[in-house]
Amino acid sequence: MLRSSKELHRSVEKECTSMMQSVRIIGWSTAVLSLCLILSEIFTIVSIPMVQIAVPGKMYPQTISGTEVLAEMFQYDRLWSVYSLVYFLVVFAGSIQFLRFNAAGRMILEVACWAGIVNACIDTLRSYMRWKQMQTILSSVSALTGISAGSLFPLGIASIVLSFLLWIVPTCGMLIYLRKPALRALMK
DSSP states (O other): OHHHHHHHHHHHHHHHHHHHHHHHHHHHHHHHHHHHHHHHHHHHHHOOTHHHHHHHHHHOGGGHHHHHHHHHHHHHHHHHHHHHHHHHHHHHHHHHHHHTTOHHHHHHHHHHHHHHHHHHHHHHHHHHHHHHHHHHHHHHHHHHHTOOOGGGHHHHHHHHHHHHHHHHHHHHHHHHHHTOHHHHHHTO
């Protein structure tokens, strides 16, 4: 009986040590990734892609309505970038609290994961709509120039699906990790 309680104590201690290491790995990874994405969003907000969007409309006046729609989409993308900047600032703050073994940090990250799943769906829809508009413009330009651009169709869809999976898979994995009873017990 005494031996089994010692073994139980060792296994609990080992699990606690393992969970503490995983908190550090997940916390630091989340903090560093959040900082990188914060910098990326700041760069996106200060860059001006409108100049490049206007080029096909100037070269091929038949595409002017399509480029205007695309320019409007990119204006909405700027709003999305501001939202993303705030989102990643919250995730960064949550990861710092998580590294301090604070229950609020775990809760912030869990809520951020649910928001991340919604973000993935919205971002995928936005990407598809933008890609579809670019395909319309590209078809108009290729019809005027006689150059076929049909080989880009599967590449656009593949990149949209890949970016969706790059959002969803880590987010769901993180959500499963954050809901572990052992982690909840550690973060009380």
